[in-house]
Amino acid sequence: MEHAPVWLINSLIYLSAAVIAVPLSKALGLGAIIGYLAAGIAIGPWGAGWVSNVEDILHFAEFGVVLMLFLVGLELEPRRLWSLRRSIFGWGALQVLGCAVLLMLVAMACGVGWRLSVVGALGLALSSTAIALQVMGERNLMPTQSGKAAFSILLFQDVAAIPILALLPLLGVAEEGKQALEPVGYAWAAIKIIAVVLGIVLGGRLLVRPLLRWIARSRTPEIFTAAALLVVVGISALMLLVGLSMALGAFLAGVLLAESEYRHELETDIEPFKGLLLGLFFIAVGMRIDFGVLLASPGTMALVVVGFLLVKAVVIYSLARYVQLPGPERPVFTLLLAQGGEFAFVVFQTAAGAHVLSAATASLLIGAVAVSMLLSPLVLVVVDRWLLPRFAARSAKNGPAIDEIAEPQSAPVIIAGFGRYGQIVGRVLLAEGIGATVLEHDADMVAATRSFGYRVFFGDASRLDLLRIAGAQTAKVLVVAVDDVEQSLAIVDLVQKHFPALTIVARARNVTHWNQLRERNVTLLERELFESSLRSARSVLQVLGQSAHAARQSTMRFRQHNLELLDAMRPHFKDRSKLIAAAKQARQQLEEQMAQERAERDKHKRTDWSGQGGEDGAF
Secondary structure, three states, X not given: OOOOOHHHHHHHHHHHHHHHHHHHHHHOOOOHHHHHHHHXXXXXXXXXXXXXXXXXXXXXXXXXXXXXXXXXXXXXXXXHHHHOHHHHHHHHHHHHHHHHHHHHHHHHHOOOOHHHHHHHHHHHHOOOHHHHHHHHHHHOOOOOHHHHHHHHHHHHHHHHHHHHHHHHHHHOHHHHOOOOOOHHHHHHHHHHHHHHHHHHHHHXXXXXXXXXXXXXXXXXXXXXXXXXXXXXHHHHHHHHHOOOOHHHHHHHHHXXXXXXXXXXXXHHHHHHHHHHHHHHHHHHHHHHOOHHHHHHOHHHHHHHHHHHHHHHHHHHHHHHHHOOOOHHHHHHHHHHHHOOOHHHHHHHHHHHHOOOOOHHHHXXXXXXXXXXXHHHHHHHHHHHHHHHHHHHHHHHHHOOOOOEOOOOOOOOEEEEOOOHHHHHHHHHHHHOOOOEEEEEOOHHHHHHHHOOOOOEEEOOOOOHHHHHHOOOOOOOEEEEOOOOHHHHHHHHHHHHHHOOOOEEEEXXXXXXXXXXXXXXXXXXXXXXXXXXXXXXXXXXXXHOOOOHHHHHHHHHHHHHHHHHHHHHHHHHOOOHHHHHHHHHXXXXXXXXXXXXXXXXXXXXXXXXXXXXXXXXXHO
């Protein structure tokens, strides 16, 4: 391989390391992130030394974090984002300022200079968006109260990074004797930032959607994928141009396209790139750990890592109590935000360039952040295996138990999700004297339902170990009633693979979810709002003068037609153009059929009213 290009050799090294390390890590129960970090350590400068250009790889791999935040933005409509404003700017500000102030005071108490204390505290106060969102995704924590709070705080940190970077040159003035940026310069920078943000907002509304619509008409999937990547890359470049975070810009772009008709296709196209680049990012972080600094001063490194983790943990756990997060969710919430973040690399490198920090100090702090990112997933494994079960056992003794299921269950029915849908199923079964084991992922819901006397366990039904303990091997029916579509599909896939004899009865959130379940050969499923909507339509027809019988016939005819239409369109549900054409044709046929029936019904009414029906009327 003497003449092989460097990119080919590096690709071979990265992919080989990931393919070996990640499955091994997951088999040991350590998770994918630890596998990627271990792979980076193994092939990096302090391992086999096969890769040395760590900084170049890290800059390229950071685009994985950008794509991840773009996909997160696609899940948040502007209205939902507006509803999070209090937690973003309230809880986020409390976390960043609380951690920074306490870290600064501790550092100054230890004899560290005030400039170094301020910069170190601001950098270490930030958390890893990549690790936190990856862990929340693996554990399906985003829909929970702690997941929403953690996401809000991480989003505020991306915003807070802008003034932190702007502050660094000011702190370096006294040491270097350089002239600070004049107020006019800051005003011009602020104008550019506002202009770019407004341009992204208006462009997302007026330009991007028509562009995607035009490209979609060409029916070339690879160009649509290229357009999706172009949107993310273009917005990221604009944000960099004015000194803003690429990830923040990508998130904003995702939010603006969240209501677009192309949202799901964008997610499908971007997801593979996000996964690969995010894995490469974690590998680069593993390579970034400077074991030379660690070996040169192991005591100082250990003191910095343990010290800032403990200080941040105290602030974040106190914040979790202040915002009244459920008890079982607080340890994981604390750990998600306690470790250092990838943006700290930028802060400390910039501070070294501005001569606020020496090169040795910057290397020490960067190493401490990287070590904390390595330790965080390991500590989460410890929390999962030892802390949370003890927490649950203590809760069971002291009060209303919100514990994860521990003892094997034997009920014939398992209900995954006990919200408004699952509760109805559970109450019917209870009224018939049929036992059910209920798994609910929301600790608040567990506490609320247990106060009414239901036996509900805290746990994620997409975890194989919990399903085994819940009795999936011997139960007859699993009711999948969770709110989250992705979690619902993950549960179905898991059950079909490991418990094929278990009959699945599922709730479909919408037509897309219905198609995805039918694609998995789930036949016992109901669309959650379909039947209730038909009953409301029936009531409207009666209020407008139709008889109860005629209103019922109309809605039942529509119901039958709609079910037949779904089955007919199911082969095309991934082809938008064919789906729309079939739906329009079916709607026209239904309207013509019902119009004909109305005409016949009106004709009978007129003949009956005029008394001229004769034998025809009797017939």
